Amino acid sequence: MKTNSKHINGIDTEALGNAAQAIANDASQGQTKWLVSSHWKGGTRSDAKVSEYHLAGQRIARNFTISIDEPLELCGANQYANPQEYLLAALNACMIVGYTALCSLQGITIDELVIETEGDIDLRGFLGLDPTVKPGYDGLRYTVHLKGSGTTEQFEEIHRKVMATSPNYFNIANAIPLQSQLVIGSLAEKHAA
Structure with a gap:
């Protein structure tokens, strides 16, 4: 991926540098917590729900589902990885x-x-x-x-x-x-x- 001003490989290098400096100045700014809630869907199927994470003490909403299954040979329906x-x-x-x-x-x-x-x-x-x-x-x-x-x-x-x-x-x-x-x-x- 080519460069575009301060963006290299799709990364805003100025923002990344500023974030690193802020964390270097105040370690609490770099504290994160990650949460996933997995729900059984029958057989070998489950869905992992991602609804939030925490950065510098603040809750940040997320909304993702990761669907999981097993291959047919391992008693699954082979619907997902x-x-x-x-x-x-x-x-x-x-x-x-x-x-x-x-x-x-x-x-x-x-x-x-x-x-x-x-x-x-x-x-x-x-x-x-x-x-x-x-x-x-x-x-x-x-x-x-x-x-x-x-x-x-x-x-x-x-x-x-x-x-x-x-x-x-x-x-x-x-x-x-x-x-x-x-x-x-x-x-x-x-x-x-």
């Missing part, structure tokens, strides 16, 4: 934001950016058939295809920075604690009480 595909897509998309922003801030135009990610899961772990088999990935493999006006050295440095700063790269590469709570009963019943 499955959770693993969304996980890999979320990793790729987060890194793409990083490559695009970092290239744009350096005045580098991107001609092509593709990330291919794959991983293997042994379903014996998911199905509880063998307690020695992990239910998830042993690792992921990804390849970044990046072409643009930058030098090899610039792209290598940007690649290292993306791996160091991408939230989803961090979340997948590092164990993060999960806090679980089970509520028995209907959400509608809870709101009616």
Whole structure:
């Protein structure tokens, strides 16, 4: 994508720089909270509802639905991508934001950016058939295809920075604690009480 005044690769570099400076001056401006509410739709189908996120203590309305299913071979109706595909897509998309922003801030135009990610899961772990088999990935493999006006050295440095700063790269590469709570009963019943 070509440049247009302060817009490079579709990124307003002035606005991005101003946001980074505001967060550097006041860390509270960079505090975010993300929420997703997933609703079972029968079988292996679910819809994830995105209705808000929080930035610098302010609630910002959103209105998106992410539909999820499983392939026919895994007892689904094959209507939508499955959770693993969304996980890999979320990793790729987060890194793409990083490559695009970092290239744009350096005045580098991107001609092509593709990330291919794959991983293997042994379903014996998911199905509880063998307690020695992990239910998830042993690792992921990804390849970044990046072409643009930058030098090899610039792209290598940007690649290292993306791996160091991408939230989803961090979340997948590092164990993060999960806090679980089970509520028995209907959400509608809870709101009616």
